Amino acid sequence: MQLDLGTDPRTEILRRMHDRLIDEFGRVIRPDDERRDPIWTLVQGVIGARAKTAVSNANTDRLIAAYGTWDKVAEEELSALTAALKTATFPAMAAERLKACLQNIIDQRGRATLDHLAELDTAEAMEWLEQLPGVARKISAGVMNTSHFNRRALVLDAGHRRVAQRMGLVPAKADTARAFDALMLVLPPEWSAEDIDEHHMLGKRLAQTICRPKQPHCEVCPVRSDCDHGR
Numbered sequence: 001m002q003l004d005l006g007t008d009p010r011t012e013i014l015r016r017m018h019d020r021l022i023d024e025f026g027r028v029i030r031p032d033d034e035r036r037d038p039i040w041t042l043v044q045g046v047i048g049a050r051a052k053t054a055v056s057n058a059n060t061d062r063l064i065a066a067y068g069t070w071d072k073v074a075e076e077e078l079s080a081l082t083a084a085l086k087t088a089t090f091p092a093m094a095a096e097r098l099k100a101c102l103q104n105i106i107d108q109r110g111r112a113t114l115d116h117l118a119e120l121d122t123a124e125a126m127e128w129l130e131q132l133p134g135v136a137r138k139i140s141a142g143v144m145n146t147s148h149f150n151r152r153a154l155v156l157d158a159g160h161r162r163v164a165q166r167m168g169l170v171p172a173k174a175d176t177a178r179a180f181d182a183l184m185l186v187l188p189p190e191w192s193a194e195d196i197d198e199h200h201m202l203g204k205r206l207a208q209t210i211c212r213p214k215q216p217h218c219e220v221c222p223v224r225s226d227c228d229h230g231r
Protein backbone atom coordinates (compact mmCIF):
# COMPACT_ATOMS: atom_id res chain seq x y z
CA MET A 1 0.00 0.00 0.00
CA GLN A 2 1.37 3.42 -0.91
CA LEU A 3 0.31 6.66 0.74
CA ASP A 4 2.87 8.96 -0.88
CA LEU A 5 1.69 12.23 -2.34
CA GLY A 6 2.57 13.63 -5.73
CA THR A 7 1.37 15.94 -8.47
CA ASP A 8 -0.98 14.82 -11.22
CA PRO A 9 -3.72 16.50 -13.31
CA ARG A 10 -6.24 14.71 -11.08
CA THR A 11 -5.01 16.76 -8.12
CA GLU A 12 -6.40 19.95 -9.66
CA ILE A 13 -9.61 18.14 -10.64
CA LEU A 14 -10.05 17.05 -7.03
CA ARG A 15 -9.58 20.64 -5.83
CA ARG A 16 -12.22 21.87 -8.33
CA MET A 17 -14.54 18.99 -7.46
CA HIS A 18 -14.26 19.79 -3.75
CA ASP A 19 -15.08 23.48 -4.28
CA ARG A 20 -18.00 22.74 -6.58
CA LEU A 21 -19.47 20.19 -4.21
CA ILE A 22 -19.24 22.72 -1.36
CA ASP A 23 -21.04 25.22 -3.60
CA GLU A 24 -23.72 22.59 -4.27
CA PHE A 25 -24.17 21.03 -0.84
CA GLY A 26 -22.53 23.45 1.61
CA ARG A 27 -19.80 22.58 4.08
CA VAL A 28 -20.01 19.08 5.57
CA ILE A 29 -17.72 19.15 8.58
CA ARG A 30 -17.68 16.40 11.18
CA PRO A 31 -18.01 17.90 14.68
CA ASP A 32 -15.22 16.93 17.08
CA ASP A 33 -17.68 15.14 19.35
CA GLU A 34 -18.53 12.78 16.48
CA ARG A 35 -14.90 11.56 16.41
CA ARG A 36 -14.95 8.44 18.53
CA ASP A 37 -12.52 5.96 19.99
CA PRO A 38 -10.80 3.98 17.22
CA ILE A 39 -12.28 0.70 18.43
CA TRP A 40 -15.80 2.22 18.50
CA THR A 41 -15.25 3.25 14.88
CA LEU A 42 -13.98 -0.22 14.00
CA VAL A 43 -17.02 -1.89 15.57
CA GLN A 44 -19.36 0.56 13.82
CA GLY A 45 -17.81 -0.46 10.50
CA VAL A 46 -17.77 -4.20 11.16
CA ILE A 47 -21.47 -4.34 12.10
CA GLY A 48 -22.51 -1.80 9.48
CA ALA A 49 -22.67 -3.80 6.24
CA ARG A 50 -25.41 -2.34 4.03
CA ALA A 51 -26.90 -0.44 6.95
CA LYS A 52 -27.62 3.24 7.35
CA THR A 53 -24.94 5.08 9.31
CA ALA A 54 -27.43 6.23 11.96
CA VAL A 55 -28.53 2.63 12.60
CA SER A 56 -24.94 1.38 12.94
CA ASN A 57 -24.05 4.30 15.21
CA ALA A 58 -27.02 3.55 17.46
CA ASN A 59 -26.20 -0.17 17.57
CA THR A 60 -22.57 0.56 18.48
CA ASP A 61 -23.59 2.97 21.25
CA ARG A 62 -26.13 0.46 22.58
CA LEU A 63 -23.57 -2.36 22.69
CA ILE A 64 -20.97 -0.44 24.67
CA ALA A 65 -23.65 0.95 27.00
CA ALA A 66 -24.99 -2.55 27.67
CA TYR A 67 -21.68 -4.40 28.12
CA GLY A 68 -19.34 -1.71 29.39
CA THR A 69 -16.25 -2.96 27.54
CA TRP A 70 -15.56 -4.44 24.12
CA ASP A 71 -13.90 -7.39 25.89
CA LYS A 72 -17.28 -8.22 27.45
CA VAL A 73 -18.92 -7.92 24.06
CA ALA A 74 -16.41 -10.44 22.68
CA GLU A 75 -17.31 -12.90 25.48
CA GLU A 76 -21.04 -12.77 24.74
CA GLU A 77 -22.87 -15.67 23.09
CA LEU A 78 -23.50 -15.25 19.38
CA SER A 79 -27.26 -15.65 19.84
CA ALA A 80 -27.34 -12.79 22.36
CA LEU A 81 -25.20 -10.58 20.14
CA THR A 82 -27.47 -11.33 17.19
CA ALA A 83 -30.46 -10.27 19.28
CA ALA A 84 -28.64 -7.11 20.39
CA LEU A 85 -27.98 -6.28 16.73
CA LYS A 86 -31.52 -6.98 15.52
CA THR A 87 -31.78 -3.60 13.75
CA ALA A 88 -28.64 -4.30 11.68
CA THR A 89 -29.30 -5.24 8.07
CA PHE A 90 -27.82 -8.72 8.61
CA PRO A 91 -27.87 -9.27 12.40
CA ALA A 92 -26.41 -12.80 12.46
CA MET A 93 -23.59 -11.91 10.09
CA ALA A 94 -22.86 -8.69 12.01
CA ALA A 95 -22.71 -10.57 15.31
CA GLU A 96 -20.45 -13.28 13.91
CA ARG A 97 -18.08 -10.77 12.33
CA LEU A 98 -17.98 -8.61 15.42
CA LYS A 99 -17.21 -11.47 17.78
CA ALA A 100 -14.49 -12.85 15.48
CA CYS A 101 -12.92 -9.42 15.03
CA LEU A 102 -12.87 -8.52 18.72
CA GLN A 103 -11.62 -11.97 19.71
CA ASN A 104 -8.81 -11.69 17.16
CA ILE A 105 -7.73 -8.36 18.66
CA ILE A 106 -7.81 -9.85 22.18
CA ASP A 107 -5.77 -12.87 21.01
CA GLN A 108 -3.12 -10.56 19.57
CA ARG A 109 -3.12 -7.70 22.06
CA GLY A 110 -4.44 -9.22 25.31
CA ARG A 111 -7.52 -6.99 25.35
CA ALA A 112 -9.89 -5.26 22.95
CA THR A 113 -7.97 -2.09 22.21
CA LEU A 114 -6.41 -0.38 19.22
CA ASP A 115 -4.15 1.88 21.29
CA HIS A 116 -1.01 0.34 19.80
CA LEU A 117 -1.93 1.70 16.35
CA ALA A 118 -1.10 5.21 17.54
CA GLU A 119 2.58 4.19 17.41
CA LEU A 120 2.36 3.03 13.76
CA ASP A 121 2.31 5.15 10.62
CA THR A 122 -0.99 5.22 8.75
CA ALA A 123 -0.11 2.58 6.13
CA GLU A 124 1.20 0.16 8.77
CA ALA A 125 -1.82 0.72 10.99
CA MET A 126 -4.20 0.06 8.07
CA GLU A 127 -2.36 -3.12 7.17
CA TRP A 128 -2.69 -4.28 10.78
CA LEU A 129 -6.42 -3.55 10.74
CA GLU A 130 -6.95 -5.33 7.44
CA GLN A 131 -5.63 -8.63 8.78
CA LEU A 132 -8.60 -8.70 11.18
CA PRO A 133 -11.67 -10.72 10.10
CA GLY A 134 -14.33 -8.58 8.45
CA VAL A 135 -12.05 -5.55 7.97
CA ALA A 136 -11.25 -4.24 4.49
CA ARG A 137 -10.04 -0.88 3.16
CA LYS A 138 -13.21 1.15 3.78
CA ILE A 139 -13.23 0.25 7.46
CA SER A 140 -9.47 0.61 7.98
CA ALA A 141 -9.51 4.04 6.33
CA GLY A 142 -12.53 4.98 8.46
CA VAL A 143 -10.72 4.05 11.66
CA MET A 144 -7.71 6.09 10.61
CA ASN A 145 -9.60 9.15 9.35
CA THR A 146 -12.85 9.53 11.29
CA SER A 147 -11.86 8.37 14.80
CA HIS A 148 -9.67 10.23 17.29
CA PHE A 149 -6.70 9.16 15.15
CA ASN A 150 -7.76 11.82 12.62
CA ARG A 151 -5.18 10.72 10.02
CA ARG A 152 -5.00 11.43 6.28
CA ALA A 153 -6.86 8.48 4.76
CA LEU A 154 -9.74 8.73 2.28
CA VAL A 155 -12.80 6.67 3.12
CA LEU A 156 -14.45 5.29 -0.01
CA ASP A 157 -17.90 3.81 0.19
CA ALA A 158 -19.51 2.24 -2.88
CA GLY A 159 -21.15 5.52 -3.91
CA HIS A 160 -18.06 7.70 -3.70
CA ARG A 161 -16.04 5.01 -5.49
CA ARG A 162 -18.65 4.99 -8.28
CA VAL A 163 -18.26 8.76 -8.69
CA ALA A 164 -14.47 8.44 -8.88
CA GLN A 165 -14.77 5.66 -11.45
CA ARG A 166 -17.22 7.56 -13.66
CA MET A 167 -15.14 10.72 -13.47
CA GLY A 168 -12.07 8.77 -14.59
CA LEU A 169 -10.14 9.52 -11.41
CA VAL A 170 -9.58 5.80 -10.86
CA PRO A 171 -9.83 2.83 -13.24
CA ALA A 172 -13.41 1.87 -14.11
CA LYS A 173 -13.20 -1.51 -12.45
CA ALA A 174 -11.06 -0.49 -9.48
CA ASP A 175 -12.08 -2.11 -6.22
CA THR A 176 -12.01 -0.03 -3.04
CA ALA A 177 -8.39 -0.82 -2.18
CA ARG A 178 -7.18 0.01 -5.70
CA ALA A 179 -9.25 3.19 -5.85
CA PHE A 180 -7.91 4.21 -2.44
CA ASP A 181 -4.30 3.65 -3.56
CA ALA A 182 -4.89 5.65 -6.76
CA LEU A 183 -6.60 8.59 -5.05
CA MET A 184 -4.25 8.85 -2.08
CA LEU A 185 -1.41 9.45 -4.52
CA VAL A 186 -3.15 12.44 -6.10
CA LEU A 187 -5.02 14.10 -3.23
CA PRO A 188 -4.07 17.77 -2.88
CA PRO A 189 -1.10 17.71 -0.51
CA GLU A 190 -2.44 20.71 1.42
CA TRP A 191 -5.60 18.83 2.42
CA SER A 192 -5.75 18.01 6.11
CA ALA A 193 -7.34 14.88 7.54
CA GLU A 194 -10.50 16.96 8.11
CA ASP A 195 -10.50 18.14 4.47
CA ILE A 196 -10.20 14.53 3.31
CA ASP A 197 -13.07 13.54 5.60
CA GLU A 198 -15.20 16.36 4.17
CA HIS A 199 -14.28 15.33 0.62
CA HIS A 200 -15.57 11.83 1.29
CA MET A 201 -18.82 13.12 2.76
CA LEU A 202 -19.30 15.43 -0.23
CA GLY A 203 -18.55 12.60 -2.68
CA LYS A 204 -20.99 10.37 -0.85
CA ARG A 205 -23.68 13.06 -1.03
CA LEU A 206 -23.12 13.49 -4.77
CA ALA A 207 -23.51 9.72 -5.20
CA GLN A 208 -26.71 9.65 -3.15
CA THR A 209 -28.40 12.58 -4.86
CA ILE A 210 -27.11 13.08 -8.41
CA CYS A 211 -24.66 10.36 -9.45
CA ARG A 212 -27.18 7.61 -8.82
CA PRO A 213 -26.19 4.00 -9.59
CA LYS A 214 -28.53 3.33 -12.51
CA GLN A 215 -29.39 6.78 -13.77
CA PRO A 216 -26.90 9.56 -13.06
CA HIS A 217 -28.36 13.05 -13.48
CA CYS A 218 -25.34 14.42 -15.37
CA GLU A 219 -27.36 17.35 -16.72
CA VAL A 220 -27.46 18.95 -13.25
CA CYS A 221 -24.14 17.66 -11.92
CA PRO A 222 -21.71 20.30 -10.62
CA VAL A 223 -18.63 18.27 -11.61
CA ARG A 224 -19.79 17.35 -15.11
CA SER A 225 -17.06 19.34 -16.91
CA ASP A 226 -14.43 17.22 -15.15
CA CYS A 227 -16.22 13.90 -15.60
CA ASP A 228 -15.38 11.37 -18.32
CA HIS A 229 -18.85 9.85 -18.18
CA GLY A 230 -20.72 13.16 -17.99
CA ARG A 231 -18.88 14.69 -20.94
Ligand code: SF4
Pocket residue numbers: 163166167210211212216217218219221222223224227228229230231
Ligand atom coordinates in the same frame (compact mmCIF):
# COMPACT_ATOMS: atom_id res chain seq x y z
S1 SF4 B 1 -21.35 14.04 -14.56
FE1 SF4 B 1 -22.74 12.29 -14.33
S2 SF4 B 1 -21.46 10.47 -14.13
FE2 SF4 B 1 -20.17 12.28 -13.77
S3 SF4 B 1 -20.14 12.51 -11.54
FE3 SF4 B 1 -21.79 13.83 -12.35
S4 SF4 B 1 -23.64 12.54 -12.30
FE4 SF4 B 1 -21.88 11.19 -12.05
